[in-house]
Amino acid sequence: DTGVSQDPRHKITKRGQNVTFRCDPISEHNRLYWYRQTLGQGPEFLTYFQNEAQLEKSRLLSDRFSAERPKGSFSTLEIQRTEQGDSAMYLCASGQGGTNTEAFFGQGTRLTVV
Amino acid sequence: GDSVTQMEGPVTLSEEAFLTINCTYTATGYPSLFWYVQYPGEGLQLLLKATKADDKGSNKGFEATYRKETTSFHLEKGSVQVSDSAVYFCALRNSGGSNYKLTFGKGTLLTVNP
Numbered sequence: 001d002t003g004v005s006q007d008p009r010h011k012i013t014k015r016g017q018n019v020t021f022r023c024d025p026i027s028e029h030n031r032l033y034w035y036r037q038t039l040g041q042g043p044e045f046l047t048y049f050q051n052e053a054q055l056e057k058s059r060l061l062s063d064r065f066s067a068e069r070p071k072g073s074f075s076t077l078e079i080q081r082t083e084q085g086d087s088a089m090y091l092c093a094s095g096q097g098g099t100n101t102e103a104f105f106g107q108g109t110r111l112t113v114v
Numbered sequence: 115g116d117s118v119t120q121m122e123g124p125v126t127l128s129e130e131a132f133l134t135i136n137c138t139y140t141a142t143g144y145p146s147l148f149w150y151v152q153y154p155g156e157g158l159q160l161l162l163k164a165t166k167a168d169d170k171g172s173n174k175g176f177e178a179t180y181r182k183e184t185t186s187f188h189l190e191k192g193s194v195q196v197s198d199s200a201v202y203f204c205a206l207r208n209s210g211g212s213n214y215k216l217t218f219g220k221g222t223l224l225t226v227n228p
Contacts, residue, residue, distance in 0.1 A: 004157070033215060042118070042203050042218030043158070056213050091158070095214065103216060105150075105158040 002026060004106035006092050012112045013082055020078045021109045025094030032075050033103065034067055035091040036060065043091055049075060082113045116141045120204045120219035127194055127226050135189040135222045137178075137204035145206040147171075147180050147187040148216065152201045161189075161202070194226045 005024045013019050025032050030051050035043035046065070048056045051072035061067075064082075069075040079086055089110050095103040121136040139145065149161040149171070162171030167182035176191045187204060204219040 031214065035216075040220065042205070042220050043216070045215045045217070048213045048215055050213075056215070093158075093216075101214075102160050102163070103214070104160075107155075107157040 004092055004094050004104050006090075006106040006109050008109055009107065010110045010112075012114060015082060015084060015113055017082055018078065018080045019082060019111065020076055021090055021111075023075045023077070023092030023094075023106060025074070025092070026096075026104055027073075029094035029096045029104075030072065031095040031103075032069055033093040033095075034075070034077050035093065037089040037091055037108070038087075046077075046090075079111075082111075084113045087111055087113045116145070116206060116208055116217040118204050118206055118217055118219035120202075121222050122220070124223040124225060127224070129196055129226055129228050130193045131226075133189070133191040133194045133198075133224070135202055135204075135224070137187045137189065137219060139185050139187065139204075139206050141185075141206055141208055141217075143209050145208045147178070148205040148207065149176070149178055149187070149189050150203040150205060150218075152203065152221070154200070158203065194224070196226045196228055199224055199226045 007022045032049040034046040037043040049069040064080045067077045089108045091108045092106045093103040117140045146165045148163045150158045151161045162173040164171040164180035170179045178189045201221045203221045205216045
């Protein structure tokens with residue numbers, strides 16, 4: 001399978017713990033995005049990488065959140081000191097090229113904070 | 115800022131019925147418009163897109179026309195099938211800037227009964 005893969009698919013954690021998610025984009029894609037989707041809502045943009053550079057962060061991304069994309073390949077999203085409000089589906093997408101090209105999404109990581 | 119408003123669901127139809135899911139948008143500039151579909155247990159998939167006014171996107175019997183004058187991109191299908199049951203998201207990508215991020219509506223759950 002050469003699509004976008006995310007790991008883990010599900011994560012249950014206790015409030016206050018740190019969690020880290022991984023995204024492996026399609027190999028030739030230089031653009032990588034993280035989105036968050038809560039129940040009954042559409043995905044909301046969190047952050048964007050072009051190659052290894054993080055070029056934009058949403059105000060939704062509080063200082064407890066950090067994302068990296070070392071070497072411009074896979075990316076990690078870490079949430080420190082998780083809160084119940086962090087419970088959501090975290091989606092990764094990748095793309096290549098200009099404004100008219102498609103973004104391909106992974107299946108997401110569902111986080112539940114108890 | 116950019117926003118997408120789509121018809122609230124859930125929508126329940128019988129097989130072979132006609133489907134319309136309304137979508138309107140607010141954006142600066144000239145966005146590209148998309149419909150994504152999320153089948154149960156799967157990631158978001160691009161269903162169709164249109165990149166300029168009066169373009170019609172089509173795929174798998176679904177169609178949507180980019181109407182700049184009414185800022186709309188309504189999704190239609192003439193005869194739905196049980197396998198079309200999914201959540202449908204309308205989205206836009208603004209041509210301004212270079213991050214090509216997507217802004218999504220809240221999604222519309224479609225259930226098609228045999």
